[in-house]
Amino acid sequence: MIKRAKPKAEPLPEAAPGGPRHVAIIMDGNGRWATQRGRPRLFGHHAGAKRVREVVEACPEVGVEYLTIFAFSTENWKRTQVEVAGLMSLFRRYITKETRSLSEFGVRVRFIGDRVRLDDKLIKLMNELEEATAHNTRVHLTIALNYGGRDEVARATKRLAQDVADGRLDPENVDEETLPKYLDTCVLPDPDLVIRTSGEARISNFLLWQSAYAEYEFIDTLWPDFTREEFAALCASYGGRDRRFGGVKT
Ligand code: IPE
Ligand code: IPE
Ligand code: MG
Secondary structure: OOOOOOOOOOOOOOOOOOOOOEEEEEOOOHHHHHHHOOOOHHHHHHHHHHHHHHHHHHHHHHOOOEEEEEEEEOOHHHOOHHHHHHHHHHHHHHHHHHHHHHHHHOEEEEEEOOOOOOOHHHHHHHHHHHHHOOOOOOEEEEEEEEEOHHHHHHHHHHHHHHHHHOOOOOHHHOOOOOHHHHOOOOOOOOOOEEEEOOOOOOOOOOOOOOOOOOEEEEOOOOHHHOOHHHHHHHHHHHOOOOOOOOOOOO
16 A cells, blocks of 8 residues: 655744743643534544644744643543543553654653652653653653642642751742742743633643743634644744733833
């Protein structure tokens, strides 16, 4: 059988100066996308997973160095057992299937979130993917899996308190710079732009501390319909925003 070559994607408009360095995405709307098609919710999750590579590969073209995606929240365990088990199996399959192409593209993958509740097989795959891509620098992809902003701050505070109890940290020296060092994201810059798909205008416990000064884009597109062109357009419009960080433009 002759394999038809994948049509080459049109080049994206060149990265505008002042574009976002770190984009975080709340990939929402998979369930509704599937329901609209009369299919089970997991069909939407599979379609959603396929969009990730396209967005990752667009990053260098639009000047994005860090991409952080929300894959599963600490609250998502409330869903049916079928959906949760299906998602966990999808994550295992996704990692197994994508490791090679992510690595070849120069993607460094990191996971944030609490791994304790995840199954051993998934944890092993996550560790292996992090190790296999640790030398890459082209795109820093962070996958938030069993992640919740409040949970992250609580876990960070616990470790910080332990350092105080053990005499390694003086409470007098605790300031705004201290807590981020204990967060899962300690090696990442703060997100510049947070995108949420599916028309919901809420952050659902995502990167609470880190997004204090992020710009937000809430767009109607359901995640499985999100394209690299839309991603590029959002990054381009970010370049035109006036981020004042509480100051006054001079
Ligand atoms: C986002 O899509 C993916 C996860 C939360 C895992 P949803 O599953 O929340 O889709 P909707 O919001 O129900 O459409
Ligand atoms: C946020 O979406 C979590 C992820 C995208 C993984 P949800 O669909 O879980 O958020 P809510 O329930 O609408 O706030
Ligand atoms: Mg949702």
